[in-house]
Amino acid sequence: MSSFQAPKGVSEYFPPISEQFEYVRDQLLRTARLAGYSLIELPVFEDTEVFTRGVGESTDVVSKEMYTFEDRGGRSITLRPEGTAGVMRAVIEHNLDRGQLPVKLFYTGPFFRAERPQAGRYRQFYQVGIEAIGYNDPEIDVEVIAVADSAFKALGLKKYRLNITSLGDAQSRDAHRKDLVKYISTLKLDEATVSRAQLNPLRLFDDKRDEVKAAMAKAPLLLDYLSAQSKQHFEKVKVLLTDIGIAYEIKPTMVRGLDYYTGTTFEFDHEMLGAQSGIGGGGRYDGLMSSLGGADVSGIGFGLGVDRILMACQAENSLPSVINQIQLFIAPITETGKSHAFKLLAELRSSGITCDMAYGDRALKGAMKAADKSGAKYGLVIGDDEISSGRCELKLMSSGEVISSSLELSDLIKRIGNK
Known part of the structure; x- marks a missing residue:
């Protein structure tokens, strides 16, 4: 037994579970491509300030969960804990916002947070994300939500729920903040929570402690402070969701875990995942680009957790029983047959x-035992007789049924390719 093990809290995938992981990820990417999103491949580490400035110092992500280190040049580097801030940095650096708008991008890969490992919550986890940058448009908000919803439906998921709210514009948040700060000042809170509230009072709505939840039960809600423009925008989002058949619930206390969210904000929860029920979410982040030194351009996006979505698919038993099935397995039974089979493999591939x-x-x-274990759809034996006659017996591996008892080897490609 090896003395080495994967680091604690890493989500690691190997066959056969890796085939399910790949299938889930590819379905998520497929719906993004169908909506016109293009790949952006990002570095897995960034200048730490990309996240402290972009994500927000009041968030647990920045204050407690980032893997930050100093490189050999004395620069502070952080393994990416989320995708949007890095995408914005790339859009600014490469002037992508100066071309055709909206800029529509998708990304996928590992992300890193120093969390307490538990089922569905990992220190290295995988996401698929999209960003639509350039317009503050209700239709784009709904398109982003619909891309995620379509992916879940394509995966056969049924027991998930969409929660939405609006965090409003600057005018809405300023009006709400005054009353919220006044309300919080009447509460008996520990020093750390008070400090957190001073940075961003909305964070207290996201506090998981029962005593804080109880204290915030009567706090003023941002939805009641929306400006006329923000209210109109959110109403249009709700109408559009209904128009395309996406059910939703309004969740007024939702603030998400990152400080850059504004306007339309959403989460998807799955009822069979227990405490870690979130399978993805996102929202609008007007002002994020300007905070990172770019133009004041609007944007909206999501991050979907591939690990948790896979768990949801397994819980609902919605995945295909066979994924990436090998079409043909060849069992050579002589030395000459082995050489012939190897050459045939190259032609077939x-x-x-x-x-x-x-x-x-x-x-x-x-050889036939190996064929059975391969899970291939078809199997054939190649020995000296098959080589001399140029013919073989093609079998359906699941039943042992002979598909053809005298198939010319030269016709294999045509026969299997048509199945």
Whole structure:
């Protein structure tokens, strides 16, 4: 047994579970591509200030959960805890906002937070995210939500819920903040919570402690302070969601875990995941680009947790029973058959047919056992007789049914490719 193990709290995937992970991730990416989003490949570490300035110092992400270190040049570097701030940095650096708007981007990969590991909450986790930058438009808000909803439906998920709210514009938040700060000043809170509230009083709505939840139960809600423009925008979002058949619930106390959110904000929860029920969320972040030194351009996006979505699919048993099935497995039973099979593999693969063969010096029984374990759809044996006659017996591996008892080897590509 190896003395080395993966670091604690890492979500690690290997066959056969990795095939399910890949399937889930690819479905999430597929819906983004269908909506016209293009890939942006980001570094997994950034200048620490990208996150302290972009995500917000009052958040747990920045204050408690970032993996930050000093590189050899004395620069403070942080492993990315989320995707949006890095995307904004790239958009600014490469002037993407000066071209066609909206800029529509998707990304995927590992992210890192120094959390207490538990089911569905990892120190290294995987996300798929999209960002639509350039317009403060209710239709774009709903498009972003719909991309996620379409992906969940494509994965066969049914037991999830969309929660939405609006965090308003600057005018809305300023009016609300005055009354919220006044309300919080009447509460008996510990020093750390008071300091957190001074940075961003909305953070107290996100506090998980029962005593803080009880204290905030009668706090003024931002939804009641929306400016006329913000209210009109949010009303249009609700109408558009209804128009395209996406059910939602209003959650007035939702603030999300990052400080850059404004306007339309949303979360998806899955009822079968217990405490870690969130499978993704996002919102509008007007002002984020300007805070990072760019133009004052509007944007909205989401981050979907691939790990948790996979758990949700497993809980609902919604994944296909067979993923990435090998189409053909060849069992060579002579040395000449092995050489012939190896050459045949190259021809089949170049024609787009997924195939494999039994390696090593195996007799027929061992070769067929390998074929069974491969999960291939079809199997065939190649020995000296098959080579001399140029014909083979093609079997359906699931039942042992002979599809063809005398198929010419030269016709394999045509026969399997048509199945």
